[in-house]
Amino acid sequence: xxxLKEAELFNAELEELLARPGSPFAGTFRPELALAQRILxxxxxxxxxxxxxxxxxxxxxxxxxxHPSLLSRLIPRPRTLALCGALASAMLAPLxxxxxxxxxxxxxxLQQGFNAQQGPLFYSAGSAYEAGNGVGSxxxxxxxxxxxxxxxxxxxxSNLIMSGSDIKGVAGGSSGGDEDRSVAVPPVAAxxxxxxxxxSPVDQPLSTxxxxxxxxxxxxxxxxxxxxxxxxPESVRVxxxxxxxxxxxxxxxxxxxxxxxxxxxxxxxxxxxxxxRIGLRGPAGSSLSDVKLQVEFNPARVKAYRxxxxxxxxxxxxxxxxxxxxxxxxxAGQTVxxxxxxxxxxxxxxxxxxxxxxxQKEIRLSPAAGGRELMTVKVRAKGPHDxxxxxxxxxxxxxxxxxxxxxxxxxxxxxxxxxxxxxxRSEYKGALTYAMVRDVSVPDAEFLRLTExxxxxxxxxxx
Amino acid sequence: MxxxxxxxxxxxxxxEFSAFYRDWFDRVYNYARNRTGSVTxxxxxxxxxxxxxxxxxxxxxxxxxxxRTWLFSIAFRAVADHYRSETRRKWMTLxxxxxxxxxxPVQGLEAAEEHRALAAALQTLAPEHREIVSLKFYGGLTNRxxxxxxxxxxxxxxxxxxxxxxxxxxVLPGEGK
Numbered sequence: 001x002x003x004l005k006e007a008e009l010f011n012a013e014l015e016e017l018l019a020r021p022g023s024p025f026a027g028t029f030r031p032e033l034a035l036a037q038r039i040l041x042x043x044x045x046x047x048x049x050x051x052x053x054x055x056x057x058x059x060x061x062x063x064x065x066x067h068p069s070l071l072s073r074l075i076p077r078p079r080t081l082a083l084c085g086a087l088a089s090a091m092l093a094p095l096x097x098x099x100x101x102x103x104x105x106x107x108x109x110l111q112q113g114f115n116a117q118q119g120p121l122f123y124s125a126g127s128a129y130e131a132g133n134g135v136g137s138x139x140x141x142x143x144x145x146x147x148x149x150x151x152x153x154x155x156x157x158s159n160l161i162m163s164g165s166d167i168k169g170v171a172g173g174s175s176g177g178d179e180d181r182s183v184a185v186p187p188v189a190a191x192x193x194x195x196x197x198x199x200s201p202v203d204q205p206l207s208t209x210x211x212x213x214x215x216x217x218x219x220x221x222x223x224x225x226x227x228x229x230x231x232x233p234e235s236v237r238v239x240x241x242x243x244x245x246x247x248x249x250x251x252x253x254x255x256x257x258x259x260x261x262x263x264x265x266x267x268x269x270x271x272x273x274x275x276x277r278i279g280l281r282g283p284a285g286s287s288l289s290d291v292k293l294q295v296e297f298n299p300a301r302v303k304a305y306r307x308x309x310x311x312x313x314x315x316x317x318x319x320x321x322x323x324x325x326x327x328x329x330x331x332a333g334q335t336v337x338x339x340x341x342x343x344x345x346x347x348x349x350x351x352x353x354x355x356x357x358x359x360q361k362e363i364r365l366s367p368a369a370g371g372r373e374l375m376t377v378k379v380r381a382k383g384p385h386d387x388x389x390x391x392x393x394x395x396x397x398x399x400x401x402x403x404x405x406x407x408x409x410x411x412x413x414x415x416x417x418x419x420x421x422x423x424x425r426s427e428y429k430g431a432l433t434y435a436m437v438r439d440v441s442v443p444d445a446e447f448l449r450l451t452e453x454x455x456x457x458x459x460x461x462x463x
Numbered sequence: 464m465x466x467x468x469x470x471x472x473x474x475x476x477x478x479e480f481s482a483f484y485r486d487w488f489d490r491v492y493n494y495a496r497n498r499t500g501s502v503t504x505x506x507x508x509x510x511x512x513x514x515x516x517x518x519x520x521x522x523x524x525x526x527x528x529x530x531r532t533w534l535f536s537i538a539f540r541a542v543a544d545h546y547r548s549e550t551r552r553k554w555m556t557l558x559x560x561x562x563x564x565x566x567x568p569v570q571g572l573e574a575a576e577e578h579r580a581l582a583a584a585l586q587t588l589a590p591e592h593r594e595i596v597s598l599k600f601y602g603g604l605t606n607r608x609x610x611x612x613x614x615x616x617x618x619x620x621x622x623x624x625x626x627x628x629x630x631x632x633x634v635l636p637g638e639g640k
Contacts, residue, residue, distance in 0.1 A: 007625035011606060014624070018603050032628045035635070039585070039600045042578035044496050045489040050506045055488075058513055059481055065517055066476040 056232040063227055194234060195426055196311055198304040198343065198352045201297035202363055207305065208294045208320050211280070211328035211336045212313040213237075218244045221423065225453045231423055238420035239309030239338065245412045245447070247335045249281040257381050258282050258291075258330065262396040264374065265406035267341055268414060268440050269421075269432035270350070274342040274400045277410050278377055282330040288381040290389055292327035293338065294320040296376045300369040301398045304349040306428065308339045308417050320380060323389050330381065337413050341428065342374070350428060374398035408442045415441035419451055422458070434458070480520060483530065484513055491538050494601035497585050497593065498542045511541040528608070535602030536612055539594075584634040592627045599624055 010032055017033065045051065199207070217237035224231040252259040259281045267273035278295070282288050292315060297305050307314075319325040330336060343349050374396045380389040403414060418437040421429050434455035441447055488509065495508035515537050523533055585593055594613065598604045604612075606620040613620070 003625075004622065007622045010625045010628070011621040014599075015605060018599075031632065032625070035628055035632055036600060038577075038635075039581060039596070039631075042581040043489055043493055044578055044582065045492040047496075047502050048488075048492050048506055048509065049502065050510055051488055051492075054506075054510050054513065055481070055484055058484060058517055059477065061514070061517055062477045062480050065520065066480075 053232060053234055057235070060224060060229055060232060063229060194311065194424070195428060196307045196309075196314070198306045198349045198428075200304050200349075200352075201299040201302045205296050205299065206294055206317040206320075207297070207307055207340070208292065208315040208317050209307065209310045209313045209338075210315055210326070211291045211293065211330060211338075212310075213239055213243050213328070213336070214312075215240065222450060225450055225457065228457065230454065230457045233423065233425040236420055236424040237309060238417055238424060238426075239313075241416040241420035242309065242337050242339065242413050243335075245337070245416055245444075247279055247281075247337055247409045247412070249279045249335050249409070251281060251333070252283050257383060257390050257392055258288060258379065260377055260379055260392060260394040261409075262377060262394055263407060263410045264342075264396055264398070264400045265403040265410055265414075266400050267430075268403050268436055269418065270341065270428075270430035272344065272347045273430075274344060274374075274398075275403070275410075275414055276340045276342055276375065276396055277413050278338045278340075279409065279413075280330065280336045280379060282332060282334050282381075284333045286384050287332050287334075288330040288383060290323070290325075290327040291330045291336070291379065291381040292320055292325075292389075294378045294380075295340070296378070297342075298369050298373050298375060298398075299363060300365055301344065301372075301374050302342055303345045303347065304343040304352060306341045308341060309420065310338060320378070323382075327380070339413055339417050340375075350430070372397050372399065403440065411440050412442045412444070412447075415447065415451075419447075419454065423454060476520065480517060483516075483534075487531075487534055488513075490601045490603075491534065494535065494538055494597050495542060497582060497597045497601070499545070500582070500586060504545065508538065508541045508545055511545070512538045515541065531602065532604050532608045535598055535604055536608075538602070539598065539612055580635060581631075584631050587634055588627050588630065592623055595620055595623050596627050596631075 010030070013030065014033060014036065214237050217235065217240035221231040221236055221241070249261045250259050261279035261281070262277065263279075264274055264276045267275045278293065280291070280293075294317070313328065315325065315327075328336075376393060376395050378391060378393045380391050382389045403411065406414075415437050418429075418432050418440060419434075422432060422434060422437065426432075434451055437451050438448060441451065491512055492505055492509050495505040495512070496502070499505055499508065512534070516534060519537075523530065585596065588596065591613070595609055598609050598612070599606075606617050606624070609615075610617045610620045615623075
């Protein structure tokens, strides 16, 4: 038989069989078609690292794309999404505010005592602080935060080594060659590497990060919650939740570049643990750039510590004093808040078990470690006319009161972190529940409304 | 009232789309995987493809063809765009050999071994022939649809397909000729 004739027969049969569902070539006697079935069966899709997360983010996007509102017909797409979201929440916010059922009367009382002149503390929809986040700013379109899932550990080489996993950003691959590495171990199923792990101050006394906060992450999560969906866990940035609150830190004093406000109290979700809060506030008139933080923990007081959120903002210890290494920016009068969860000695460290060392005994402590100091916070920042950064330090003493006695600022930060951790499916959540978040929170209507929404949507959550 | 109907329609479209994603993820992934030979790039292309699918979900016209052909023509363009952007990135070479470290198979060692052998055999085909084989078997496209996509004649596609499969049989262990 000549080749053309043979090819024709092959193709005719192939075409016919391919139209069948399932395994179209099963039972065929033509070896070429049996091979075709083998090709069809050669399924490597299990190796995909994005199937789940992509599915979730697409579903979230589908909500937007298929929402047939009048606005979306009038304005061309991507921008529409941002605008619709913003307008919808801006219109609904006062209503929601009105409808919010306060969990108890305590709400109204505390509201007055706490910064009442500023109105709602939690940035509510349409607030000036957010205007640039989703709507007008370049690259700030709402769709973007979702269709690009960049696991937070990809920028941090040490994380790659520690977790042995390499989860590649879906569409973020064009950003640089050094990120495009493969490690011969498949990614772990649990999103463990999406959180900063506990570290021992003996191994790593310094924790360094820049105050970079993805301002889009929180409004995005809120928009999803408002549209009746839980945000995909990997899109939830806990630090963005924490910094969605307004804090009443004092303005920097004379001679200070910024004010450092430290506070500690017991950790609501892990008995025996302590939360330490670092709050920065920039000066009223000018903004600061390259703001970097470095915290040194006292190993005599701290068995392990964990920076909550800021996974993508971590710096190497040596970067702190290196002015060539960029940090985050702090607008005039703006605040930045970070929390550490601290495990004191005598408590187990969740998810961390290390045998005693064979070749080392005890580390040598400086006299300062013998005192009650928990940690030292160092901040570097550059003023608008500064060529070099300026250093400022503060020390936090180890005397945590119960969280119920902590300041409203502290409670607001802890509650926001708690909500973020629940939505992020944190493996460190301990006894945390939505009810606890509500208890810890200051009575901010918008925040409580969001927490309640998240609780209802999250069927797996405890009441 | 009108909004209730609209919401129902949008919920339906959403469900339809998620079902479509679940049904077709594997095929698109395998297609992308065989075209690029890389886990990372396959992931990028699948993501790209389904995002584009979502963007133009409403504009798909069932009178002009089936969703499957439509899906794979989008995947085909996603691969093409990907290669174009890669060429611009000089630091990265193309092809199967360029990414030596892939993760080991997650499950089913033996089956994965078989799949790997097939994938390797597919990589011995000329790129345009591999394209046709991939579109045919993973995409299930008709020769006419493939011809249209690649600017070839239908008969041409048929012959290439036949020759490619014959060649694969020569290369593959267990396909004794």
